[in-house]
Amino acid sequence: MKLALHWKILIGMAMGAAFGLFCAAKGWQGFVSDWIAPWGKIFINMLKLIAVPLIIFSLLKGITDLKDISKLSKMGGKTLALYIISTVIAITVGLLIVNLVKPGKLISEETQTTLMEKYEGDAGQKILAAAGRKEVGPLQPLIDVVPENFLAAASNNRNMLQVIFFVILFGVGMLLVDPKIAEPVRAVVIGMNEVILKIIDLIMLAAPVGVFALLASLVADAPSADLFVALGAYSLCVAGGLGILIFLLYPLVLKAYVGMTPKTFYKGIAPAQLLAFSTSSSAATLPVTMERVTEHLGVDDEVTSFVLPIGATINMDGTSLYQGVAAVFIAQALGYDLGLGQQLTILTTALLASIGSAAVPGAGMVMLVIVLGVIGIPEAGLALIFAMDRPLDMIRTVTNVTGDATVAMIVAKSENKISDPEIKNLGDHYQQAG
Numbered sequence: 001m002k003l004a005l006h007w008k009i010l011i012g013m014a015m016g017a018a019f020g021l022f023c024a025a026k027g028w029q030g031f032v033s034d035w036i037a038p039w040g041k042i043f044i045n046m047l048k049l050i051a052v053p054l055i056i057f058s059l060l061k062g063i064t065d066l067k068d069i070s071k072l073s074k075m076g077g078k079t080l081a082l083y084i085i086s087t088v089i090a091i092t093v094g095l096l097i098v099n100l101v102k103p104g105k106l107i108s109e110e111t112q113t114t115l116m117e118k119y120e121g122d123a124g125q126k127i128l129a130a131a132g133r134k135e136v137g138p139l140q141p142l143i144d145v146v147p148e149n150f151l152a153a154a155s156n157n158r159n160m161l162q163v164i165f166f167v168i169l170f171g172v173g174m175l176l177v178d179p180k181i182a183e184p185v186r187a188v189v190i191g192m193n194e195v196i197l198k199i200i201d202l203i204m205l206a207a208p209v210g211v212f213a214l215l216a217s218l219v220a221d222a223p224s225a226d227l228f229v230a231l232g233a234y235s236l237c238v239a240g241g242l243g244i245l246i247f248l249l250y251p252l253v254l255k256a257y258v259g260m261t262p263k264t265f266y267k268g269i270a271p272a273q274l275l276a277f278s279t280s281s282s283a284a285t286l287p288v289t290m291e292r293v294t295e296h297l298g299v300d301d302e303v304t305s306f307v308l309p310i311g312a313t314i315n316m317d318g319t320s321l322y323q324g325v326a327a328v329f330i331a332q333a334l335g336y337d338l339g340l341g342q343q344l345t346i347l348t349t350a351l352l353a354s355i356g357s358a359a360v361p362g363a364g365m366v367m368l369v370i371v372l373g374v375i376g377i378p379e380a381g382l383a384l385i386f387a388m389d390r391p392l393d394m395i396r397t398v399t400n401v402t403g404d405a406t407v408a409m410i411v412a413k414s415e416n417k418i419s420d421p422e423i424k425n426l427g428d429h430y431q432q433a434g
Contacts, residue, residue: 012208013215013386020219029220037217043210044369044380046203050196051369052154056167057193059352063171064186065310078414079307082407083315084351089249090403091347094241094321095328099343103233104332107226112335161345161374164352207386214383227384234329235388241321242399250406258413260297268296269405276401280393282312285401293405300417307411311404318399319367322392323350327371330381342375349374 003011023032147153147162154163174182219227251262266273272289276282286308294304327346331338338346349371372379412418 008208009211009386009389012210012212016212016215017219019212020216023216023220032217032220036213038213040210040213040217040383041380043203043206043213044382046206046210047369047382048373048379050199050203051367051373052163053192053196054200055163055367055370056154057189057196059164059167060171060174060189061193063168064174064182064189075303075306075411075415078411079310079407082410083311086317086403086407087315087320087351088347090241090245090317090321090399091324091350093244093249094238094324095343095347097237097241098234098325098328098332101233101237102332103230103237104329104334106230106233107333111226112333161349161352211383211386214380214386218383230329230333231384231388234325234385235392237329238322238325238388238392239395241325242318242395245317245321245399246402250402254406254409258409258418260409265297265405268292269402272401272405273398276397277394280397282316282397282400282404285397286312289401289405293408297405297409298419299408299412300415300419303412303415303417304408307408308404311407312400315404315407316396316400317403318396320350321399322396323368323371326368326385327375327377330372330384331375331377333384334377334381336377338375345375346371 019036020032023029145161145165147159147166150163150166153159153166174185247262251265254260254265255262269289269292272285272292275288276285289312290304290308293299293308294301324346327350328338328343350367368382369379372381409418
C-alpha cells in the first residue's frame with residue numbers, strides 16, 4: 001500500500017531523530033554535518049526559492065478573483081472587512097498564547113546557545129543591525145514597505161512586504177483597466193499560479209528526506225529532551241488557539257449576531273469540517289462547504305457563491321494563527337527576544353501572506369518561510385516544528401473552513417439573505433413526505 005506524504009514525513013522525522021541520537025552517541029557529529037545536513041539545507045533552499053513566485057501569482061490571483069466586487073460592492077466590502085478582522089483576531093490570539101506560555105523558553109540555555117550557533121552563525125551582526133534600527137525615524141517602517149526597485153526587492157525573501165506592496169498595487173491596476181485588456185494578463189497569472197502549485201507538490205515529495213536531514217543534524221548537535229518538551233508545548237499552543245477560534249469565538253459571534261445556536265451550526269457544518277480535517281485543503285472542501293452553508297445553515301446561494309470562494313483564497317485564520325505562534329516559538333527556541341514592533345510585523349506579514357496562501361496542504365509552511373525571513377529569523381528553524389506540521393495542518397484547515405462559514409453567515413444576515421435552517425429542513429422533510 002502506498003503511504004500518504006504526511007506519513008512519509010512523520011517517518012522521516014522519527015528516523016532523523018533516531019539517527020541523530022545514534023550519531024551523537026557515537027560521536028559522529030562531523031559525518032552528519034558534512035554528509036547529512038546539506039540535504040536539509042537544499043530542502044530549505046527549495047522552499048525559499050518558491051516563496052516569492054508563490055506570493056506574487058497566488059496573491060495576484062486572489063485579488064483579481066474579486067472582479068465581481070464591482071457588481072456586489074457592498075457585499076464585497078463587508079466580506080473583505082470581516083475576513084481581515086477575523087484574520088487579525090486569529091493572529092492576535094496566537095501571539096497572546098505563545099507569549100504567555102513561552103514554549104520556546106522550555107529549551108535550556110545550553111541548547112539555545114547550540115541552536116543559535118547552528119542556525120545563526122554570527123549573532124553579532126544581528127545585534128548590530130538591531131542597534132542600527134533604533135536610530136531611524138518613526139516612519140521608517142512605512143518607507144521600508146515601498147520599494148524603489150521591484151526586481152531588487154524580489155531578489156531577497158526578507159523584502160517580502162515590498163513584494164506584497166507591489167503585487168497589491170499591480171492587482172488593483174488590473175481591476176481598474178478594461179477587463180478585455182486585463183484578461184490575457186489574468187490568464188498568465190492563473191497559469192503561473194497552477195504551475196507554482198505543481199512545483200510545490202514536487203518539492204514536498206522531497207520533504208521526507210529533507211526533514212530526515214534537518215532533524216538528524218539538529219538532534220546530533222543538541223540531543224536534549226527539552227527540545228521535545230518544548231515541541232509538545234508549542235503544539236498545544238497552536239491547537240489551543242485553534243480550539244478557541246472554533247469552539248468559542250465563532251459560536252459566540254454567530255449566537256450574538258445571527259442568533260444561531262452552536263449545536264445547529266456544528267450540525268450543519270460538521271461534514272465540511274471532517275472533510276477539511278482529512279484533506280487539509282480548503283479548496284478541496286469548498287464544494288461541500290458551499291452545500292452545507294446553503295442547504296443546512298440557510299444562507300442564500302447568492303452569498304455563498306460569492307463569499308466562500310473568496311474565503312478559500314484569502315481567509316486563512318488557522319494558518320495565520322499557526323504562523324504567528326510558530327514564528328515566535330522558533331525565535332524563542334533560538335534565543336531571540338522579539339519586541340512589540342517585530343511582533344506587529346509578524347501580524348502584518350502573516351495577514352498579507354494569508355491572502356496569497358494557496359488553499360492546499362503544505363502551503364502554510366512555505367508562507368512561514370516568508371514570515372521568518374521578514375523578522376530576520378533563520379528559516380532553517382523550520383526543522384523544529386516540521387514533526388507536528390501535518391496533524392496541526394489538519395486542525396488549521398478545519399479552522400479556515402469554519403471561519404469561512406461564519407463570515408458567510410454574518411454577511412448573509414446583514415443582507416437579509418439567511419433563513420432559519422430548522423424551518424428550511426422541516427419544509428424539505430414535508431416536501432419529501434408529500
